[in-house]
Amino acid sequence: MGAYIVKRLISAIPVLFGITVIVFLIMAMIPGDPATAILGSYATPENVEKLNRDLGLDKPMVQRYFIWLGNMLTGDFGRSFSLNRPVLDEILERFSATLILAGVSFVLCSLLGILAGVVSAARQYGFADKAITFTVLIGISVPSFFLGMMMILLFAVKLRWLPVSGMYAIYGGGDLPDLIYHLIMPALALAAVATGVVARLSRSAMLEVLRQDYIRTARAKGVPEGRVIYGHALRAAMVSIIPVLGIQAGFVLSGAVYIEMVFQWPGIGRMLVDAILKRDILLVQGGVVFVAGCYVLFNIAVDVAQGLLDPRIKT
Amino acid sequence: MSLFRLTRRTVMAAATSFLALGAATLPASAQTPPGVLIVGQIAEPKSLDPAAVTAVNDFRILVNLYEGLVRYKPGTLEVEPQLATGWEISEDGTEYTFTLREGVTFHDGTPFNAEAVKFNFDRMLDESHPFHDTGPFPLAFFFSSVEKTEVVDDMTVKFTLSAPYAPFLSNLAYPTGLMVSPAAVEAGGADFGRSPVGTGPFTFAEWRSNEAVVIEKNADYWGEPAGTEAVVFRPITDANTRVAEMLAGGIDMMVEVPPTALGQFQGESFNVVEQAGPHVWFLILNAKEGPFADKAVRQAANYAINKEAIVNDVLEGTAEVAAGPTPPAFAWAYNEDLDPYPYDPEKAKDLLAQAGAEGAELTFFVTEGGSGMLDPIPMGTAIQADLNAVGFDVSIETYEWNTFLGEVNPGLEGKADMAEMAWMTNDPDTLPYLALRTDAWPDKGGFNSGYYSNPEVDALLEEARTATDQETRAELYKQMQEIVQEDAPWVFVANWKQNAVTSDRVEGFELEPSFLLQLSSVVKN
Numbered sequence: 148m149g150a151y152i153v154k155r156l157i158s159a160i161p162v163l164f165g166i167t168v169i170v171f172l173i174m175a176m177i178p179g180d181p182a183t184a185i186l187g188s189y190a191t192p193e194n195v196e197k198l199n200r201d202l203g204l205d206k207p208m209v210q211r212y213f214i215w216l217g218n219m220l221t222g223d224f225g226r227s228f229s230l231n232r233p234v235l236d237e238i239l240e241r242f243s244a245t246l247i248l249a250g251v252s253f254v255l256c257s258l259l260g261i262l263a264g265v266v267s268a269a270r271q272y273g274f275a276d277k278a279i280t281f282t283v284l285i286g287i288s289v290p291s292f293f294l295g296m297m298m299i300l301l302f303a304v305k306l307r308w309l310p311v312s313g314m315y316a317i318y319g320g321g322d323l324p325d326l327i328y329h330l331i332m333p334a335l336a337l338a339a340v341a342t343g344v345v346a347r348l349s350r351s352a353m354l355e356v357l358r359q360d361y362i363r364t365a366r367a368k369g370v371p372e373g374r375v376i377y378g379h380a381l382r383a384a385m386v387s388i389i390p391v392l393g394i395q396a397g398f399v400l401s402g403a404v405y406i407e408m409v410f411q412w413p414g415i416g417r418m419l420v421d422a423i424l425k426r427d428i429l430l431v432q433g434g435v436v437f438v439a440g441c442y443v444l445f446n447i448a449v450d451v452a453q454g455l456l457d458p459r460i461k462t
Numbered sequence: 463m464s465l466f467r468l469t470r471r472t473v474m475a476a477a478t479s480f481l482a483l484g485a486a487t488l489p490a491s492a493q494t495p496p497g498v499l500i501v502g503q504i505a506e507p508k509s510l511d512p513a514a515v516t517a518v519n520d521f522r523i524l525v526n527l528y529e530g531l532v533r534y535k536p537g538t539l540e541v542e543p544q545l546a547t548g549w550e551i552s553e554d555g556t557e558y559t560f561t562l563r564e565g566v567t568f569h570d571g572t573p574f575n576a577e578a579v580k581f582n583f584d585r586m587l588d589e590s591h592p593f594h595d596t597g598p599f600p601l602a603f604f605f606s607s608v609e610k611t612e613v614v615d616d617m618t619v620k621f622t623l624s625a626p627y628a629p630f631l632s633n634l635a636y637p638t639g640l641m642v643s644p645a646a647v648e649a650g651g652a653d654f655g656r657s658p659v660g661t662g663p664f665t666f667a668e669w670r671s672n673e674a675v676v677i678e679k680n681a682d683y684w685g686e687p688a689g690t691e692a693v694v695f696r697p698i699t700d701a702n703t704r705v706a707e708m709l710a711g712g713i714d715m716m717v718e719v720p721p722t723a724l725g726q727f728q729g730e731s732f733n734v735v736e737q738a739g740p741h742v743w744f745l746i747l748n749a750k751e752g753p754f755a756d757k758a759v760r761q762a763a764n765y766a767i768n769k770e771a772i773v774n775d776v777l778e779g780t781a782e783v784a785a786g787p788t789p790p791a792f793a794w795a796y797n798e799d800l801d802p803y804p805y806d807p808e809k810a811k812d813l814l815a816q817a818g819a820e821g822a823e824l825t826f827f828v829t830e831g832g833s834g835m836l837d838p839i840p841m842g843t844a845i846q847a848d849l850n851a852v853g854f855d856v857s858i859e860t861y862e863w864n865t866f867l868g869e870v871n872p873g874l875e876g877k878a879d880m881a882e883m884a885w886m887t888n889d890p891d892t893l894p895y896l897a898l899r900t901d902a903w904p905d906k907g908g909f910n911s912g913y914y915s916n917p918e919v920d921a922l923l924e925e926a927r928t929a930t931d932q933e934t935r936a937e938l939y940k941q942m943q944e945i946v947q948e949d950a951p952w953v954f955v956a957n958w959k960q961n962a963v964t965s966d967r968v969e970g971f972e973l974e975p976s977f978l979l980q981l982s983s984v985v986k987n
Contacts, residue, residue, distance in 0.1 A: 179864025183871075185516060185600050190871055191896075193907045194603060201598035230671075231509040231655050240671060296702060304709045311707045317674055317694055318495055411698050413672035421505070421699065426864055 225429040245414035256341035264349020286343035295336040312411035393449030502716035509655030512640035522979035528640035528660030555626030568643035626928035629889040663982040721778035737973035745953035750913035753822035764803035766810035795890035797940040827881035832863035834884035873904035914951030
């Protein structure tokens with residue numbers, strides 16, 4: 148197992164290297180440069196040239212790439228010119244906010260999704276199954292940003308139960324209850340679609356397992372129904388549910404971009420959108436590489452977990 | 463087996479604690495505390511170093527922390543003393559001597575004096591200055607005519623200009639001319655922008671990234687003390703969310719309300735404030751080649767476009783129809799006798815027929831958004847429809863803002879016949895000087911992307927720039943506006959009225975024509 152993990156980690160290196168090349172090329176090729184973005188209407192060719200020189204963007208592209216890569220390998224991601232602070236500080240601060248939001252959403256979507264899937268498989272074609280299937284369909288169909296806006300209108304503006312946006316109260320906040328209070332709406336809005344997907348897949352995985360002979364045997368020898376479902380069937384179904392959860396984790400992470408915009412959550416998705424609009428090259432590059440690195444690691448973790456769970460998968 | 467048991471327990475624990483903690487905090491209302499004004503901003507500031515930033519969004523914070531030698535007189539774009547008590551201009555207009563206000567100290571306790579003024583300008587302009595590396599200073603060219611800054615005595619400072627430059631005083635009143643504490647720059651270096659020190663009515667308290675910038679009342683302020691204990695600037699980049707926060711009471715004030723959202727703030731609990739500013743929204747016409755090389759066709763475009771419909775229907779009354787290149791907010795330099803081109807499609811058709819330009823095909827560059835561009839896509843579509851109605855054949859090409867600037871600023875030749883554009887400036891000199899002179903064609907480093915050229919206009923603008931007497935300047939600008947309106951190098955479309963909404967707990971708030979946000983006299987109940 149240990150050797151397998153090491154092998155997977157080594158194979159991730161060329162992937163990350165490829166990502167650095169792609170993100171660098173994209174940022175180099177999109178029209179509009181940082182100096183134009185900073186100067187706006189005042190971007191005369193002369194001013195643009197001077198500012199680009201001040202920002203160190205007048206060097207040849209290949210040279211800039213290797214300077215960036217070399218610095219990054221020593222842990223120096225450079226300085227964001229739109230925020231005027233080190234890129235890595237900003238990324239770490241913003242990524243922790245995203246991790247809280249996406250993490251809670253992921254837990255919510257896994258638990259609720261599996262529970263809904265199991266209940267609906269156990270009561271196939273019953274009332275609970277139909278109600279869950281219908282709710283899940285709505286959950287999958289409504290875009291999360293729209294759901295988020297509607298939640299704001301109802302729970303924040305009309306009923307005033309929850310805050311509209313932000314991560315902490317501006318005054319007197321900053322503790323855990325305050326965080327949870329601000330987290331309820333964005334986490335639910337972000338989890339909605341993923342919950343639906345997990346629920347549907349859990350349902351079909353469970354139905355598949357429930358048809359197996361050993362389930363019939365278990366029932367025949369008098370194992371209580373609850374134990375058959377949750378003990379025997381779900382455990383086997385988890386093998387096909389876990390990879391879906393892995394995909395949903397990525398989905399929740401990328402979906403966080405819209406939700407962070409709608410709820411003004413100070414996460415990395417919102418940071419990247421702002422940075423792209425401002426042509427903050429180093430911040431975009433650093434942010435993308437960081438997120439991609441996390442994504443790659445996460446995928447390896449999912450594969451490893453699957454291997455641990457299912458002895459048939461050879462590592 | 464073990465996996466699931468853990469999961470079931472976690473479900474219950476998580477769900478229960480989530481709901482319990484959520485419910486426990488529910489009674490906390492969105493009410494903001496009295497004496498603390500919470501302002502919804504459109505973005506996170508880049509820096510709080512006035513020399514390093516360019517965005518109005520950042521200036522809105524800065525003008526409350528810092529002060530300049532001069533400032534705009536409230537409600538106008540005229541210059542009045544602030545940290546200077548008076549000034550003298552030499553006969554030839556190249557020497558400006560300022561007498562400084564006594565007894566002013568920076569928030570860090572260091573005195574404000576002539577040395578401090580010199581430090582500020584040398585830092586921006588002198589590449590060998592030890593703190594020039596705290597830049598870049600993108601708007602330093604506002605002061606590029608300053609040859610040297612001298613300390614005459616402790617409370618007197620003298621600027622020597624390379625040539626007479628009349629907009630110098632209004633540039634000093636612009637936020638780029640705000641005075642920072644030399645001691646704080648020396649201590650903070652490049653990080654000065656995150657721990658700013660000025661002389662203003664508020665002192666800096668804290669900056670929580672992407673959450674808030676907090677400033678507090680300066681107890682030792684030399685002038686009238688601030689009306690609130692603290693002001694919090696919250697960046698809320700999404701316009702819909704900003705509106706929702708305002709409706710829910712999470713913020714007390716928001717600027718740049720989307721036109722379509724204004725209707726939600728009718729009624730007792732909100733006040734909507736409006737103020738016309740030095741903004742003009744226009745179409746650059748390519749006067750070098752194609753149909754618009756003919757003045758009659760350019761005038762036809764001005765007659766063909768229904769500007770009333772654009773400002774009232776597309777912009778919901780948040781702008782007024784522009785008559786010429788100079789916005790009326792520059793009251794002293796604005797030519798009151800000019801009337802906007804009326805909406806007259808018949809006249810436009812006649813002009814087109816005389817010029818033999820019926821059915822002319824036009825390429826029209828439209829942007830998706832951008833500083834001061836208002837609602838560029840719906841406006842562009844309305845313009846396209848009006849022009850097609852009189853016999854043009856307009857095709858639109860849409861670009862994202864930075865790409866758009868990259869296409870338009872180098873000139874329209876060979877690419878397009880017209881392009882949208884908008885400017886907000888601080889002096890009547892700036893826009894025509896940078897965008898209407900022959901010497902401002904893109905190949906000479908200016909913004910005259912439509913290649914308009916009229917020697918008379920060039921001469922008037924040069925003369926106005928070197929005249930130090932305001933009345934003489936006003937007269938020259940008025941003549942310039944008349945000629946430019948007749949020549950029609952642009953289609954003059956709209957002057958934006960900035961707006962803001964405050965809750966009924968906010969008193970004493972006015973918007974300034976400069977688009978800056980002066981909050982010192984505001985009271986929050």
